Amino acid sequence: MTRQPRFAAYPRRSPWLAGLALTVLAGPALAADRLKLILDDDVPMLHPAQLMALQSPRVDVLGITIVSGSTWRDENVAHALRMLEIIDRPEVPVVPGSAFPLVNTEKETERWESLFGKLVFKGPWMKQWVEDTVQTAPNYHAHDVVPDLPEGNPSLEASDEIAANFLIRKVREFPGEVTIIATGPLTNLALAQRLDPEFAATAKQLIYMGGSINPRQMRDSVSAAQFAREFINTPRLEFNFRWDPEAASITLRAPWKKITMIPVDPSTATELTPKLVERMSAAGTPLSKAFQDHLETGFPLWDEIATAVWLDPSIITKSSPLYVDVDTSFSAGYGQTLSWSEHYQPGLGEQLQTVVRAIDVERLENMMVELMNRPLQRGTSEQY
Known part of the structure; x- marks a missing residue:
């Protein structure tokens, strides 16, 4: 028998969870009012970050645009397609x-390492x-090789549009309404x-994960020490x-209406532990089974x-307004985060951002548990 989530075990409920309950009660009638979102990511596996948005009835995911990063683009595309198959959301375009950075290359990175030392991750x-x-x-493999996926290979096909064109088309279709979460x-x-x-300037806002300010190891675990x-x-x-x-640098100097930066700093207090995966898998859905079998902790x-x-912005417990840019000189600082308080920035196009420094970890985990245990948000026409 499918076991339903017992949310009463988690008594602390944020305003976001209250909003979620109201949206569930309202059902498809509020579909037109849902928050419009594009996820831009290097999806390396089943990804709770993407699934949190896909599982929320408040959110209309317009599409998932894919970039090389943790793994190559084509492999990331396959993971994203398979994820959508597992949760029965074939209508979301991938x-x-x-496939490659604008300037940086593997050979240039190896040259940099020979001058300035080895990178932890490439x-x-x-x-x-x-x-x-x-x-x-x-x-390690070539950019156009897609290995067999541990969660199974997808049968869905990716869009034949180019991500940059899709992004432009969607923000112009819904001016001032589209949030982009880039991870x-x-x-x-x-x-x-x-x-x-x-x-x-036509988008609503940018929220991105990238950069670091002054992170410190916050958890006492082997994994935390490894990532430190x-x-x-x-x-x-x-x-x-x-x-x-x-x-x-190009992206962060663009004239966004609002930018929120998630640097490494708040993540050091978090970890995808086996206990958290168990809580996220309590409902016994196909997604739960996939988590249990394939989600690496x-x-x-x-x-x-x-x-x-x-x-739920209220999970932020500490933030700073900073101007942020990236060092693009081929030096020891190549790729490092640059930041300034008001009046100290060089004035070369840097944009003021809200930099998240710490979060309420318990509320983050409870949100993940709540969303992952929800019935799958089916991609039926009645929802859209």
């Missing part, structure tokens, strides 16, 4: 974007870990902005920015914070 250019780690061994390198957004200088390697000696060096620094909740902050 749109391939950039995404699909990673051939082996520098030191012993609990993380899965890298699966991979920012190449797709930079290309869209270069193609259409009004792109960023990335910022012990280089606290401003984060993968999403480092993969494509030029794209990050131990990772910080980098991208999940971005989605959660959008759904």
Whole structure:
């Protein structure tokens, strides 16, 4: 028998959860009022961050645009398509974007390492870990190779549109209404902005996971210590920015109405633990089964914070207004986060952002549990 989630076990309910209950009661009648969202990501596996938005009845996911990052674009596309199959959401388009950074290359990265030291993580250019780690061994392969997926290969097909064009088309279709949550390198957004200088200004807002300010290890676990390697000696060096620094700089200088930055900093207090996965899998849905079989634990909740902050900004417990940019000089600082308080920025197009420094971890986890245990949001015409 399918076991239903027992939400009464989690008594702390945020204003977001109250809104969720009202939306559920209202049903399809409020479909036109749902929040419009595009997810731009390097989906490397079944991804709770994406699923939080897809499972929320408050949200109309217009599409998922894919970029290379943690793994190559085509492999990420396959993961996204398979995820949509598992939750029965075939109507959500998966749109391939950039396969490579604007300027950075594997050879240039190797040259940089020969001058300035080894990077902890290089995404699909990673051939082996520098030191012993609990993380899965890298699966190094060519950009156009898609290995068999552990969760099963998809039968759905990706859109034949280009991600940058899709992004431009959708923000122009719904001017001032589309939020973009970007949780991979920012190449797709930079290309869209270069193609259409009004792109960023036409969107509602940008929320992105990338960069780092001053992260510190907050959890006492083996996994937390492993991920702390990335910022012990280089606290401003984060993968999403480092993969494509030029794209990050272009995107962050664009004239968005509102920008929210999720740096590494708040993620150090979080971890996808086996206990959290068990709570997220309590309902016994096909998604729960996929989580139990294929969701790799131990990772910080980098991208999940971005989605959660959008759904319920009150989970933010500390933030700072900062101007943010990225170092694009081929030096030891290539790809590092640059930030300034008001009056100290150089004035070269930097935009003021809300930088999230800490969150309520318990409320984040409860939100994830609530959404992952909901009945699957079926992609029927009555919902749209």
